[in-house]
Amino acid sequence: MSESNEPEILFGIYCPPHPQPLLSPDASAGYGKLRAAFDECRRRIEESEADIILVYSTTWASIIGHQIQALEKAVWTHVDDDFHYLGSMPYEFAMDTEFAHAMKANCEKRGLEARTVEYEGFPIDTGSVVALQLLNPENRIPACILSSNMYANRAETIVLGKAARDTLAAQGKKAVVVVVSSLSNRMFTEHIDPAEDRIHSQKDDDWNRKILEFFGDGRLEDLSQLSRDIHGQIRVQKVVAYKPAWWMAATMGQHNNYDGEVLAYEALHGSGGAVITLTPASGSVGDKEFDEDDVEFYRGDRNVLDKGMLE
């Protein structure tokens, strides 16, 4: 733990959930580049002194609050719903149970509904499986996976990130933070030749490149502030908001003091897949004054509909 009682985040990784970099990296040059970027991240993790890999996965949707994977040894063979023909993904992951239980307690202290899951055969999602298989194949470092609540919006997600900071600081663990998410997430709706994969539209590609520019400059809090715009512009409306940048900023620190590096940006069946690292640094970039308020404690629904009714 650092002297300021702040958590020690070694670096963050933003990576895509699709299975192609794991199962078919040779099917296209782009998939191969993404795989190489994952491999580079794996190497950096191995050379780091990380005590835990903390994963926030957008492909693990939850309803009852925020779920935290706590099974000490999670073993199964996963198959993706869409890309089942690419093959199976057997896995055996080591989870940091101590962290998971403390994370639950810290979520509750900040007003969040949360629970751990410790069940043999629990279906760990494609994104988490891909990330942990590629980033930590030998289970050298224990992990923990957090779900993405489908109804959660900004306040809840920010507070979830702060609960993660609380937990890391309290346990004095050095962390690599991993966010599993696409950039633009519109895939082609027909089967394609992987060799001809491309971003679904020019608009998606333009937005992706703007986001990558921000990441490259280390402007994580700026991206957090832009999340609602990103959701409206390039995200298929499957959930209420684009949340990964909110959680990543709240967990790593809500500022722009990072060294950003875009290791790869390629299409994954039309969606935008990027492998990016953010390393805490001293310099800062950006000229924005943020207009989204910060939040420390989640107080639930405001019951607006029950207030101010005409007599």
Add this chain to the structure above:
Amino acid sequence: MADGQKGQIVAGCLAPHPPHLVYADNPPENEAYSEGGWETLRWGYQRLARKLKNIDYDAIVIFTPHWQTYIGTHFLGLPQFKSKSVDPVFPNLFRYNYDLTVDVELAQAMHDEAAAQGIITKMMKNPDFRVDYGTITSCHLLNPEWDKPIVTISSNRNTHYYSPEVMVEQATALGRACAKAIEESGKRVVLVASHSLSHRHFVEEAPLPEDMSREHIYNHSQYVWDMKIIEMMREGKSREVIDIMPEFTEQTIAETEGGGLIWMLGAMGYPEFPAEIYGYQSVIGTGNVVACWDPNDETREYVL
């Protein structure tokens, strides 16, 4: 065509799949144990299951929103699946050991007919694939003996990718293709649309999930919408149900967004006879009705 007879759809069931219902039933296949709960739905299911026992059929074809595919519609394509289904949202309630058989011939026929009509399709032939809990729950409650082969059809996410209106068009086209394949197969088939009506959940769970003093619909708007839809079902207005579906889906975050009911009613040619209603109840805030469309005038009942 088997024996020169035309195949037919002998029943269509709207069969919601909250895992709570299996949990409440305490079957030996499920690891979790409960003190009961949600009897209105479970007793309704039991009555419908008894009715199906008296119908001669060869297979269940089920459309599930918990096998979500973005690249076309997929069909289970291997003869047997045996594994454990753990609900990713309610793992405390549902850890079900299943061993089921698939009518691959029928699945392939529906796949081929849909593909011939321009629908993007895929057969799922990975033996490690885990069958979704929607399929398991609805099929368990309709046929706890698992003595009929099934075919699971995935939900292509047209509502999210395009709009509820596009889903109506796509799921209806798929339904028609499946109906044609069934007719040519010579088989007698029960169709199942596995989903709730209104679908806004509470995000907290009672310490005892089956504590029925805590169970109610998420809000009154959902209830009113659900009742409107059920009233139209009772009146045989299935075409009107589909016409109003986009607005219903948007207003109540309804699980009809997955396309199951549209697919089923489309396959049945928008029946104008009344649906049999077996029960309505909320589960963790969502609205659920068990209903059946029986095309046989002699066996169709007024249940509730």
